[in-house]
Amino acid sequence: MKSGLKVHYFQHIAGEGFGSCYDFLKAHQAKITATEFFALPSDTLLEIEALPQIEDVDLLIIMGGEMSVNDEVNYPWLKLEKRWIRRYLATGKPAIGLCLGGQLIASALGAAVNRHAHKELGWTTVYRIDNVPKHCFELPREFNVLQWHSETFDLPKGAIHLAENSTCRNQMYQIGHNILGFQFHPEMTPEVLQKFLDDDDKIAIFDGEQIQQIDHLKKSPLHYFLQGNDLLNRAIEFVLKTA
Known part of the structure; x- marks a missing residue:
């Protein structure tokens, strides 16, 4: 990874931050900037010029969030964000989408994003698809x-x-050599998870068989996080190398 990389991330909820890859990118002297959509008043009408110039971004990372990509009425900036993402991806530059971020990339490219039959909250095993192409x-x-x-x-x-x-078939995808979309949260850190689990409003909307006990999740050991963190670091290197 070249030093001085200009990394921009889209953040949708307060407290999530940049996740585990912040230290990884800073170790490579990356210049990190952010658009904090959550800080905008709900009735704010943004223009595309308010977002970064595409030529000033070497890598885009799109974070998660509790809103639906389809809820443009309550979050009017979603429409603009998807428009900007579409323009950015058309240049062939590298991008990574995490949970809502993976959904936003899919939506920006015309794929459907819908309510899933089963909500997921907790640690799960994810499996590689068989016969994925070697590239x-x-x-x-x-x-x-x-x-x-x-x-x-x-x-x-x-x-x-x-x-x-x-539980959920579409957990990860690749487009070309420069785009990776995740349904799960490889960027999660113990500090961010603890903050989310202490937010009763975030927890209240989750129910069902795939929701793990909150007390158990609060005791998640560090090594639970590290596998996803390493996966994300390798994903960043992959999209930068092959874009």
């Missing part, structure tokens, strides 16, 4: 990561399906 991002045969979602994406046109689990 694709290399995943372990199975790996454990944190889930926190009630909606999921269809695969965008031209995407390669990379990972699945028994």
Whole structure:
């Protein structure tokens, strides 16, 4: 990874921050900037010029959030964000979408994002799809990561399906050599998870068989997080190298 990389991230909820990859990118002297959509008043009408100039971004990372990509009425900036993402991706530059971020990339490229039959919250095993082409991002045969979602994406046109689990089939995809979309949260850190679990409003909307006990999640050991963190660091190197 070259030093001085200009990394921009889209943040949708307060407290989430940049996740585990902040230290990884800073170690490579990356210049990190952010658009904090959550800080905008709900009635703010943005113009595309308010977002970064595409030529000033070497890598885009799109974070998660509790809203639906389809809820443009309550979050009017979503429409503009998807428009900007579409323009950015058309240049062939590298991008990574995490949970809502993976859904936003899919939506921007015309794929459906809908309520999933089963909400997921907690640590789950995700499996690599068999017979993935050799040029694709290399995943372990199975790996454990944190889930926190009630909606999921269809695969965008031209995407390669990379990972699945028994609850939610579309867990990860690749488009070209420069785009990776995740349904799960490889960026999660103990500090961010603790903050989310202490927010009763965030927890209240989750119910069902795939919701793990909150007290148990609050005791998640560090090594639970590290597999996903390492996966994300390798994903960043992959999209930068092959874009």
